[in-house]
Amino acid sequence: PSTIYLEDYQPPAWLVTHTELRFELEEDQTLVRAQLSIQSNPAVSDRRKPLELLGDAGMELCRLSIDGQVLDAADYQREAGCLRIANVPESFVLECVTRLLPHENTALEGLYKSDGMFCTQCEAEGFRRITFFPDRPDVMSIFRTTLVADKQRYPVLLSNGNPVDSGEDDEGRHWVTWDDPWPKPSYLFALVAGDLALLEDQYTTASGREVALRIYAERKDLDKLDYAMQALKDAMRWDEDVYGREYDLDIYMIVAVDFFNMGAMENKGLNIFNTSCVLAHPQTTTDQGFQRVEGVVAHEYFHNWSGNRVTCRDWFQLSLKEGFTVFRDAEFSADMNSRTVKRIEDVTLLRTAQFAEDGGPMAHPVRPESYMEISNFYTLTVYEKGAEVVRMLHTLLGPELFRQGSDLYFERHDGQAVTTDDFVAAMETVSGRDLSQFKRWYSQAGTPRLQVSDSFDAATGCYQLKVRQSCPPSPGQEHKQPYHLPLAVGLLAEDGRELFAGLLELTEEEQVFRFDNISERPVPSLLRGFSAPVKLDYDYTDAQLLMLLRHDTDGFNRWDAGQRLCIRLLQTQIRNHQQGVALSCSSELIEAWRNLLQDASLDPAMLAQCLRLPSEAQLSELAEQIDVSAIHEAREFMRTTLAQVLEQEWLQVYQRCDTGETYSTDAEAMGRRSLKNLALAYLMATGREPWLELARQQYSQSDNMTDQLAALSLVAHSDFRETADELLQAFYLQWQHESLVMNQWLSVQASDPSAGALARVNQLAEHPIFDARNPNKLRALIGGFCGQNPMHFHAEDGSGYAWLADWILRLDRQNPQVAARLLTPLTRWKRHEPVRSALMQGQLQRMMDTAELSADVYEVVSKSLM
Ligand code: HT7
Numbered sequence: 078p079s080t081i082y083l084e085d086y087q088p089p090a091w092l093v094t095h096t097e098l099r100f101e102l103e104e105d106q107t108l109v110r111a112q113l114s115i116q117s118n119p120a121v122s123d124r125r126k127p128l129e130l131l132g133d134a135g136m137e138l139c140r141l142s143i144d145g146q147v148l149d150a151a152d153y154q155r156e157a158g159c160l161r162i163a164n165v166p167e168s169f170v171l172e173c174v175t176r177l178l179p180h181e182n183t184a185l186e187g188l189y190k191s192d193g194m195f196c197t198q199c200e201a202e203g204f205r206r207i208t209f210f211p212d213r214p215d216v217m218s219i220f221r222t223t224l225v226a227d228k229q230r231y232p233v234l235l236s237n238g239n240p241v242d243s244g245e246d247d248e249g250r251h252w253v254t255w256d257d258p259w260p261k262p263s264y265l266f267a268l269v270a271g272d273l274a275l276l277e278d279q280y281t282t283a284s285g286r287e288v289a290l291r292i293y294a295e296r297k298d299l300d301k302l303d304y305a306m307q308a309l310k311d312a313m314r315w316d317e318d319v320y321g322r323e324y325d326l327d328i329y330m331i332v333a334v335d336f337f338n339m340g341a342m343e344n345k346g347l348n349i350f351n352t353s354c355v356l357a358h359p360q361t362t363t364d365q366g367f368q369r370v371e372g373v374v375a376h377e378y379f380h381n382w383s384g385n386r387v388t389c390r391d392w393f394q395l396s397l398k399e400g401f402t403v404f405r406d407a408e409f410s411a412d413m414n415s416r417t418v419k420r421i422e423d424v425t426l427l428r429t430a431q432f433a434e435d436g437g438p439m440a441h442p443v444r445p446e447s448y449m450e451i452s453n454f455y456t457l458t459v460y461e462k463g464a465e466v467v468r469m470l471h472t473l474l475g476p477e478l479f480r481q482g483s484d485l486y487f488e489r490h491d492g493q494a495v496t497t498d499d500f501v502a503a504m505e506t507v508s509g510r511d512l513s514q515f516k517r518w519y520s521q522a523g524t525p526r527l528q529v530s531d532s533f534d535a536a537t538g539c540y541q542l543k544v545r546q547s548c549p550p551s552p553g554q555e556h557k558q559p560y561h562l563p564l565a566v567g568l569l570a571e572d573g574r575e576l577f578a579g580l581l582e583l584t585e586e587e588q589v590f591r592f593d594n595i596s597e598r599p600v601p602s603l604l605r606g607f608s609a610p611v612k613l614d615y616d617y618t619d620a621q622l623l624m625l626l627r628h629d630t631d632g633f634n635r636w637d638a639g640q641r642l643c644i645r646l647l648q649t650q651i652r653n654h655q656q657g658v659a660l661s662c663s664s665e666l667i668e669a670w671r672n673l674l675q676d677a678s679l680d681p682a683m684l685a686q687c688l689r690l691p692s693e694a695q696l697s698e699l700a701e702q703i704d705v706s707a708i709h710e711a712r713e714f715m716r717t718t719l720a721q722v723l724e725q726e727w728l729q730v731y732q733r734c735d736t737g738e739t740y741s742t743d744a745e746a747m748g749r750r751s752l753k754n755l756a757l758a759y760l761m762a763t764g765r766e767p768w769l770e771l772a773r774q775q776y777s778q779s780d781n782m783t784d785q786l787a788a789l790s791l792v793a794h795s796d797f798r799e800t801a802d803e804l805l806q807a808f809y810l811q812w813q814h815e816s817l818v819m820n821q822w823l824s825v826q827a828s829d830p831s832a833g834a835l836a837r838v839n840q841l842a843e844h845p846i847f848d849a850r851n852p853n854k855l856r857a858l859i860g861g862f863c864g865q866n867p868m869h870f871h872a873e874d875g876s877g878y879a880w881l882a883d884w885i886l887r888l889d890r891q892n893p894q895v896a897a898r899l900l901t902p903l904t905r906w907k908r909h910e911p912v913r914s915a916l917m918q919g920q921l922q923r924m925m926d927t928a929e930l931s932a933d934v935y936e937v938v939s940k941s942l943m
Pocket residue numbers: 198200201338339340341342343376377380399452455894
């Protein structure tokens with residue numbers, strides 16, 4: 078596969094002003110007739126360029142004509158994904174008929190079938206699997222689409238925009254025409270045809286326009302759509318209130334499909350969602366699931382402005398829409414629920430997975446400079462770090478100027494395909510600030526490190542903070558320039574009084590900040606709210622961290638102080654384990670936790686966050702060299718010690734949170750459930766039978782999936798094997814007809830740390846509910862084993878690595894996007910101790926030696942081996 082470079086960007090020589098599509102959807106084939114009104118781009122001087130249209134190499138071209146004149150094979154060239162026609166007029170209509178086989182499309186890009194329904198996925202480059210087109214985001218066109226299909230099988234026919242015409246013939250076929258007045262790039266095109274049920278509602282925009290809201294799903298799932306509908310209405314109102322953005326069509330549709338490579342897709346007026354991101358019901362969905370639905374529904378809705386009305390010039394600019402939209406959805410969720418808890422969850426994801434990506438072989442800037450396969454760049458860096466970059470702009474400018482900047486950006490670029498530079502330029506215009514140094518966040522990869530030291534002169538009351546910043550090398554970037562970043566700081570007295578709170582701006586490699594009139598040596602609360610996506614080193618004493626955990630007025634930093642303390646203690650135990658020294662748990666930590674557990678005034682959701690130990694994945698990210706066994710043993714030791722020593726406190730917390738209230742998704746109720754289930758997890762970690770009974774009771778008496786699944790997974794992962802098997806079987810019998818619940822059932826078993834895990838996952842892969850063509854099932858089983866079961870995936874005989882490689886090679890022929898994603902754990906081979914590292918490398922090499930890898934898997938494997 079070839080590499081595409083940002084520096085080679087050229088504007089399109091040809092524009093498509095209007096696109097008229099007609100789909101004849103049949104069981105064994107689909108015929109697509111595309112009529113493209115094409116004209117040369119007046120902004121490009123080389124008018125004599127041939128017309129180049131992109132089209133998948135395997136797509137059958139049935140007919141091609143220009144202004145009604147049929148072309149024969151000698152009139153055009155077709156080679157490797159491109160159709161070239163020389164000597165075309167300045168402006169003309171090209172008609173093209175292609176034949177597609179959606180029922181054979183297992184890659185789930187372009188037009189495919191999901192459980193008998195036709196649907197599409199065109200981002201990033203799926204439209205070229207439907208017809209020949211300048212399939213690039215800077216070619217924006219007005220689409221009119223007609224769908225023709227059997228009326229009985231496919232009573233619902235949907236596409237972008239508003240329905241403008243419909244009819245039926247005498248042979249049982251019907252048709253609907255959809256008109257989308259807003260010019261859009263081809264990646265936002267969508268169609269759906271199927272037998273779908275519908276939840277309908279209405280929304281009145283701020284300016285008084287009526288919008289019909291429709292969520293489509295299989296009939297059996299109709300009772301699981303109310304939550305998504307409410308989330309949609311909340312998101313529409315929030316975008317009006319916070320960003321001044323209104324919806325712009327008469328209809329907004331969401332369709333739930335079971336076969337989907339990612340979470341959801343923001344196609345104009347017709348979002349297509351993975352069922353896992355839209356269906357929600359207390360009995361089948363966990364609290365986490367509810368929050369995901371709310372967040373993703375909002376995210377896709379917010380794209381209507383940040384992505385659709387203003388889109389990306391090229392795919393290197395992906396974070397322009399994704400980073401900004403993740404920032405918008407995170408703020409929405411923070412406003413709807415607990416702001417601090419949302420921040421903790423997002424930062425945990427960033428520190429665990431994005432930092433690992435940024436330190437690995439696939440590290441790339443938020444605005445990448447090159448790619449082989451763009452699907453590989455829908456990454457945590459582009460999304461989550463991209464959102465942090467937007468958050469820093471928000472922090473540096475303040476909310477009012479940021480809003481003015483966003484207004485200006487939307488106004489300046491409405492209907493255009495633009496760059497991250499254009500976004501920053503709008504922020505520069507409204508603030509009058511020079512953000513050129515800030516833009517290094519878009520062009521430099523790697524996680525910066527801040528090393529902070531301090532001094533205090535009691536005689537003068539002068540306190541100084543010295544901050545040094547650095548950033549490690551990343552692929553293709555040996556040396557980094559200093560970043561411009563906001564550093565939110567508080568200074569606290571010994572008793573917790575706040576002596577100072579404010580924002581520092583870092584621009585130099587080394588900078589000293591001076592604070593006068595400080596009455597006593599303060600404890601610094603640094604990087605409050607995680608004001609920049611960096612690693613922070615400051616040599617805190619345990620006592621200082623305990624003080625911050627107790628008193629910091631910044632909720633995020635209170636939590637972070639507790640985490641720092643745990644991480645430090647865990648790292649000592651990891652070393653002890655490696656050196657054969659007996660493990661121990663500090664009495665200060667135990668007492669601090671006892672205090673937290675006994676303080677009934679604390680917010681349960683926050684308390685649950687504070688009492689959760691850092692995951693093995695996060696400890697791995699922080700390790701110089703990953704020793705999976707030592708990390709596991711140290712963490713297990715700490716977990717069981719805290720469980721045993723504080724057993725009575727855990728029970729009291731469990732009882733305090735077990736209120737018997739009926740299920741609700743409000744933030745307080747979710748917080749109580751999360752603390753209750755954490756307490757149950759610690760009780761179960763004692764290994765004592767009374768808590769098995771408690772878990773069993775919770776399993777059978779709960780009225781919601783959050784409590785039922787928590788109890789199931791605790792029992793399933795315990796040494797009580799008989800009860801584990803019994804509950805797993807009961808759960809299966811109860812939920813076998815709920816596909817999403819069965820994904821949880823697969824995950825719980827795939828992540829079971831008890832002996833025989835590999836044999837178990839092999840058996841599950843043969844189970845009737847497992848379907849290797851369904852990405853959700855693959856993520857549950859393969860992702861569950863390789864991502865959530867470290868001791869077995871990293872088995873010392875290399876069997877876990879070989880298992881994953883076998884799967885990747887099999888899946889690559891079927892669904893390259895999903896295969897490349899599932900490969901991620903192997904790419905971290907250089908970070909592991911030598912024995913495992915060599916085994917992982919061996920499997921990557923085995924894949925590399927296989928002929929005919931997809932571009933997706935080839936890119937990840939080859940870059941990992943470099
Ligand atoms: N913008 C959407 C991206 C997406 C996607 C990308 C590649 C392959 C399949 C895909 N499905 C959806 C999702 C989003 O960020 O909103």
